[in-house]
Amino acid sequence: MRFTIFQESRKGQRKVNQDRLAYTYSRDTLLLVVADGMGGHVGGEIAAQIAVRLFIERFQQEAKPTLKNPLKFLQDSMLRAHQALGSYANQFSMLETPRTTCVACVIQSNYAYWAHVGDSRLYLFRQGGLIGQTKDHSKVQYLVDQGIIGANEVVDHPDRNKIFSCLGGLVDPVIDLSRRTPLRNGDLIVLCTDGLWSVYPQEEIARALTGTPILKSSPTLMREAELRGGPEGDNLSVIVVRWGPETLADEPTTTITETLGLGEFQTEIDRTLTLTDRKGAQRDLTDDEIERAIAEIQATIKRYRR
């Protein structure tokens, strides 16, 4: 796989950052996760942290080096995260379960798959145009769908923070799954929390990121967004992936995953803000894995024997 990736989380004007984000990839599959812990509730940041961790850990167990069924992986992980939050609350006798939104995306064999719960978003841009997006599980989105308010009224609406689906809620989450979406080189996948999308309309994000190397434009976008957030500015986070080899940058920035060994992963959990340690996720090869690697190599030798 070849891609360029950027991720950043900013605190805005809040005391704590309850956003968490991470990506990890094996040789052949990439996972992106963003979670926005819910502020009004106890331990929003714990919730976000647990959700992100759970995605990463499950991925590293199952992407060997690809996921059998990416959509099922996303759905199961959402549910497991929801359950994990419940048991976490139980374990620590918390009165209220910590809650979080979550959006996650898997890219494998040039296809993207995503799932979300709540109002953290994914946008898929191609040549500056929006070709895919999530639809918030929020009251205002419902009002928009019903034609009661216009899309432009969303960001100022008094109820704009009310979401009806989250991980850790009293009822099971509503999980939306995308379709299997083919990607082309140059496509931009953007995952973000409401701290970003509420101050940066989708068209402007597209404009800011199209036609310039994302490692240049994304930090600028985040700085600008934090400014726009003003004195009340919320936490804001983004992961941007430009799919395929970077052709815009004047220096090599493309991540090339083929140098990863069998069963290895490269992981970045939002660098600045991670609560806990990163324990070396290195394991030995099992006998099973050795047999499979050999079978794979033998099959390849046969295939390429002229």
Next chain:
Amino acid sequence: MGVTNQALPSGYQLLNYRIDRQISRGGFSIVYRAFDDGGGPVAIKEYLPSSLVLRTEGDIVRASTAENLTSFRYGMKCFFEEGRALAKINHPNVVRVLNFFRANETVYMVMRYERGRTLQQQIQMRQDQVSERLVRHVFMHLLNGLREVHTHKLLHLDIKPANVYLRTDGSPVLLDFGAARQTLTNTRPKLAPMYTPGFAAPEQYREPDRLGPWTDVYGIGASMFACLAAFAPQAADARLSEDHLVSAKKIWAGAYSDNVLEVIDWCLRLDPHERPQSVFALQKAIRDIPPRKRKLTFLDTLKKKLFSEVV
């Protein structure tokens, strides 16, 4: 005296191959010459890291401690990486893998046997200067092989004269794709020595996320340099703090064409971005070099003749 790993003895029957003799012993493996069922020669690489003593007698590889086993299994990934990489590539200038199997509690890679010597040996044997023609010939063909490697989205990451084999007919073969090795360094120091000083690019030491075709291009440049100098250029990590490398253009001015020397210097730029960004770009630069002494074409001779007649 240190204990070392025992090589398989001559005559040993390994599956359907009969071991003839050990050809080489490296950091990660032992290479043997062997014969297949039909009596044809093959080269067999046995995964057996020298930093771990695993076989003091007999044939079975045994890790003495749990930690040893962990390191052993961990390093095996790189061996698989090599097999996986080579299995896909069917090119006259890249060593061909014929088989891959598990035995004796370790893994083996069977390759087509090549007759000749490594470019390293070739350089060391030469008394006089290596000719420009030889350098161009070897590297043009080698680059064809490397281009194929890059087409498969693989990087070699250890290009150096010791990993280039010269067949008796003079054509080069790229060997030794222990590619993903650099991933071993941080975590398992026991299996460490992954880049070869002088030939590894600076980003291999510092910025593994900036690896690309230009990283192998550095190795090519360093190998060309070594061909002329008979020693490796200053190591890239040392160059980063104090660059003592004298440009090829200065050292060999007049002895080789300016263009060959410029290409070497171009490949050896510390900034990955300043090097040729692809093998193709590099080949183009080499191809564009005007030959030093052009052989007279038929037309030239004719012209000359006519000219002399007129005069």
